[in-house]
Amino acid sequence: MDVLDRANALARSGRTVFHLEAGQPGTRAPKRALQAAQQALADDKLGYTEAVGRPLLRERIARFYRETYGVGVAPERIVITTGSSAGFLLAFIALFESGQSLALAAPGYPAYRNIALALGLRPQFIPCREAEQFRLTAKAIGDTRDIDGVLIASPGNPSGTMIPADELEAISDVCDKRGLKLISDEIYHGITYGSRAQTALAFSPNTVVINSFSKYFSMTGWRIGWMVVPEDMVRTIERLTQNFYISPPTISQVAALAALDATDELDAHVRTYGANRARLLAALKDAGFGAVAPADGAFYLYADVSPFNIDAATFARRLLEEAGVAATPGHDFDPFDGDRWIRFSYAGAQSEVDNAATTLVAWCRALPRT
Ligand SMILES: Cc1ncc(COP(=O)(O)O)c(C=O)c1O
Missing domain, CATH: 3.90.1150.10 (Aspartate Aminotransferase, domain 1)
Structure with missing residues (x-):
C-alpha cells in the first residue's frame, strides 16, 4: 500500500x-454483470438479503462446481461473503479457538497472518523456498508440530505457483488424519496458464474453501466472494455473518450471478x-x-x-x-x-x-x- x-x-x-x-x-x-446491476438499480429495492446470500446465487455456484470441477456440492454449503476477506474472518472464528495455531506458507498473502493475529490465533510460518516452488507440501505439513490448522493457496500470491492435484490430495489426507482444519484459498482459480486448478473440495468434504469474484471475475470493488463449508459448520457461519454483515451487498450478488455466465x-x-x-x-x-x-x-x-x-x-x-x-x-x-x-x-x-x-x-x- x-x-x-x-x-x-x-x-x-x-x-x-x-x-x-x-x-x-x-x-x-464483465458486461453482463454491469447490465444486470443496472437493471437491478432500476427494478430492485436492493434491501438486505438472506445472511448467507440469495438462494439463486448459491445454486448457481453449486452448478459452477459441477461444471468446472465435476464436484457435487449442496447449495446449502455455499455462503456468499463480502469478498474473500470476510471469508477468512468467518472461517478463522468458526474453526479455531483463541491461542490455536494456524500454519501458513511463507511467502504468502499478508492478510492471512494479520487476520489471524487480530483474532488471537498463532500464525506459524512454514518456509517454502525455490526448491519447493514456494508451495506447501504434505510432507512439510506432516513435519510441523503444534498446529491446529493449515491454510493453502493455489495458485498462490505472490508466487503464482500451483499445488498439483495429487499433492492437494496428499495434503487433504494428512490434515484429515491429524485432525487439522484445512482452509483452501482458491481465489486465483480460472487464471492459469497450463493445467487447470483442481478444488480441494474434490478430496475432502471437511475442507473450507474460500473464493471470490475479485480476480478471474474482475470485480474487486464489488466486494463479493463465497465460501464452501462443511455441512455441520453452516449454521455457525450463518450466525456469525448475520451479526457481522447482516448480508453481503445485494447489487453485487445480482452482478455476480450474471458474471458466472461471462466466461x-x-x-x-x-x-x-x-x-x-x-x-x-x-x-x-x-x-x-x-x-x-x-x-x-x-x-x-x-x-x-x-x-x-x-x-x-x-x-x-x-x-x-x-x-x-x-x-x-x-x-x-x-x-x-x-x-x-x-x-x-x-x-x-x-x-x-x-x-x-x-x-x-x-x-x-x-x-x-x-
Ligand atoms: C491470495 C489472496 N486471497 C485473498 C485476497 C482478497 O481478495 P478479496 O477480499 O477481494 O476477495 C487477495 C487479494 O489480493 C489475495 O491475493
Missing part, C-alpha cells in the same frame, strides 16, 4: 508511472494476462534477475533481486523513483527471505506491461551487478 500511495503521488505530480504493484485486474466487471469475456482477460506474463518473463531474464517462481497461475511474477546487490525494498523504491515502475517488495509476503524477492503484477493492460517491461530492462541493465 505504501508503494501504491507513492506511485499515485508521483502520477499526480505529472510523472508517468507503470503500475506493476496492483493485485487487481485492470478491467471492469467468454473473462477468458479473453486470461489470454491478455498470458501475453503479459510471457512479455514480462522475457524482460526479467533480459534484465538480469535471478530465479523467478514458476508462474502457473494468478497474475504475478516473483523474482530474485540478489544479482543486483540491493535488498528488495531499496530495489522497489529506486525502481519507482528513478524509472517510474511500481512493484511490491517481498518483505510483507515473507518475513524470512522476502528481502530478496520482488513481486510484479501483470494484471494491467498489455500496452502498460509492455512499456513497463522495456523501462525495467533499461533501468536494470544500468545497475551494477555481481
Whole structure:
C-alpha cells in the first residue's frame, strides 16, 4: 500500500508511472454483470438479503462446481461473503479457538497472518523456498508440530505457483488424519496458464474453501466472494455473518450471478494476462534477475533481486523513483527471505506491461551487478 500511495503521488505530480504493484485486474466487471446491476438499480429495492446470500446465487455456484470441477456440492454449503476477506474472518472464528495455531506458507498473502493475529490465533510460518516452488507440501505439513490448522493457496500470491492435484490430495489426507482444519484459498482459480486448478473440495468434504469474484471475475470493488463449508459448520457461519454483515451487498450478488455466465469475456482477460506474463518473463531474464517462481497461475511474477546487490525494498523504491515502475517488495509476503524477492503484477493492460517491461530492462541493465 505504501508503494501504491507513492506511485499515485508521483502520477499526480505529472510523472508517468507503470503500475506493476496492483493485485487487481485492470478491467471492469464483465458486461453482463454491469447490465444486470443496472437493471437491478432500476427494478430492485436492493434491501438486505438472506445472511448467507440469495438462494439463486448459491445454486448457481453449486452448478459452477459441477461444471468446472465435476464436484457435487449442496447449495446449502455455499455462503456468499463480502469478498474473500470476510471469508477468512468467518472461517478463522468458526474453526479455531483463541491461542490455536494456524500454519501458513511463507511467502504468502499478508492478510492471512494479520487476520489471524487480530483474532488471537498463532500464525506459524512454514518456509517454502525455490526448491519447493514456494508451495506447501504434505510432507512439510506432516513435519510441523503444534498446529491446529493449515491454510493453502493455489495458485498462490505472490508466487503464482500451483499445488498439483495429487499433492492437494496428499495434503487433504494428512490434515484429515491429524485432525487439522484445512482452509483452501482458491481465489486465483480460472487464471492459469497450463493445467487447470483442481478444488480441494474434490478430496475432502471437511475442507473450507474460500473464493471470490475479485480476480478471474474482475470485480474487486464489488466486494463479493463465497465460501464452501462443511455441512455441520453452516449454521455457525450463518450466525456469525448475520451479526457481522447482516448480508453481503445485494447489487453485487445480482452482478455476480450474471458474471458466472461471462466466461467468454473473462477468458479473453486470461489470454491478455498470458501475453503479459510471457512479455514480462522475457524482460526479467533480459534484465538480469535471478530465479523467478514458476508462474502457473494468478497474475504475478516473483523474482530474485540478489544479482543486483540491493535488498528488495531499496530495489522497489529506486525502481519507482528513478524509472517510474511500481512493484511490491517481498518483505510483507515473507518475513524470512522476502528481502530478496520482488513481486510484479501483470494484471494491467498489455500496452502498460509492455512499456513497463522495456523501462525495467533499461533501468536494470544500468545497475551494477555481481
Ligand atoms: C491470495 C489472496 N486471497 C485473498 C485476497 C482478497 O481478495 P478479496 O477480499 O477481494 O476477495 C487477495 C487479494 O489480493 C489475495 O491475493
